[in-house]
Amino acid sequence: MKIVVIDTFSYLNVLHVKFHSPFGDGTALWSDTAPKIGEIIDAEFDFEEIFSWNINMKPTSEKSSKIKMKDSLIQITAELVQADEDGCAALKLGDSIILIELDGPIPQKSGIVELSATAIQLYPTHI
Numbered sequence: 001m002k003i004v005v006i007d008t009f010s011y012l013n014v015l016h017v018k019f020h021s022p023f024g025d026g027t028a029l030w031s032d033t034a035p036k037i038g039e040i041i042d043a044e045f046d047f048e049e050i051f052s053w054n055i056n057m058k059p060t061s062e063k064s065s066k067i068k069m070k071d072s073l074i075q076i077t078a079e080l081v082q083a084d085e086d087g088c089a090a091l092k093l094g095d096s097i098i099l100i101e102l103d104g105p106i107p108q109k110s111g112i113v114e115l116s117a118t119a120i121q122l123y124p125t126h127i
Helices: none
Strands: 002-011 014-021 024-030 040-047 057-059 066-070 073-083 088-093 096-102 111-117 120-124
Touching: 024 073, 040 096, 073 096
Parallel strands: 024 066, 024 120
Antiparallel strands: 002 014, 002 040, 014 024, 040 120, 057 111, 066 073, 073 088, 073 111, 088 096
16 A cells, blocks of 8 residues: 655654554554655554454445544454454455464454454565
8 A cells, every 4th residue: 555654753762653644544564664754655554452342343334445544543444354263354455465363363354344453564665
């Protein structure tokens, strides 16, 4: 997904970026050399936490994908395109696919869901 870097900062010796995307704004951990403010980067999203149904992954009545910050959480609304019994799920956010880990089977196998995470990692694809 294409993002625009709004700001960069270091917190506890970890580089973070504030970014703008077609779906909204957020803050994420950054796993590369510091990008330039205003730079447009194709980035891959990675969640480092496990999701639990009706705790940090919920059904939503939203009809479109979104990214937003709420308090200290990043919230992503995306289309659930696959969930298997092995604890893996695939979400579609625009043209991007995000893979997440689940703590077990979930009742919803498709449709729009909302994730709330304490952190998200962005990796530049160098494309």
